Amino acid sequence: VQAIEAGVALAKRSKNSIYSKYFSLSGSIIDFFLAVEADIFVGTEVSSFSVDVESTRFFRGYKKNYHYLPDGIELTTPDGAEYPPRFKC
Numbered sequence: 001v002q003a004i005e006a007g008v009a010l011a012k013r014s015k016n017s018i019y020s021k022y023f024s025l026s027g028s029i030i031d032f033f034l035a036v037e038a039d040i041f042v043g044t045e046v047s048s049f050s051v052d053v054e055s056t057r058f059f060r061g062y063k064k065n066y067h068y069l070p071d072g073i074e075l076t077t078p079d080g081a082e083y084p085p086r087f088k089c
Contacts, residue, residue, distance in 0.1 A: 058084035
């Protein structure tokens with residue numbers, strides 16, 4: 001599974017003095033919104049970042065959310081789901 005992280009690199013290259021100085025925080029915000037707006041999202045059930053992305057996507061109506069588990073990839077927001085997945089750590 002290919003993981004995509006672009007936020008830190010974009011923030012570091014930014015000509016904005018705040019974004020480039022606080023690139024870790026800025027990068028995580030960029031990554032969050034890239035993940036929210038993606039066609040699909042694959043995260044883990046033990047990541048607060050993943051669960052926050054899935055919750056945001058769920059309430060925006062984006063239902064193609066998956067967890068990467070030892071047994072494979074599992075759909076976490078099937079049609080008819082009333083609530084987003086919860087953090088399991």
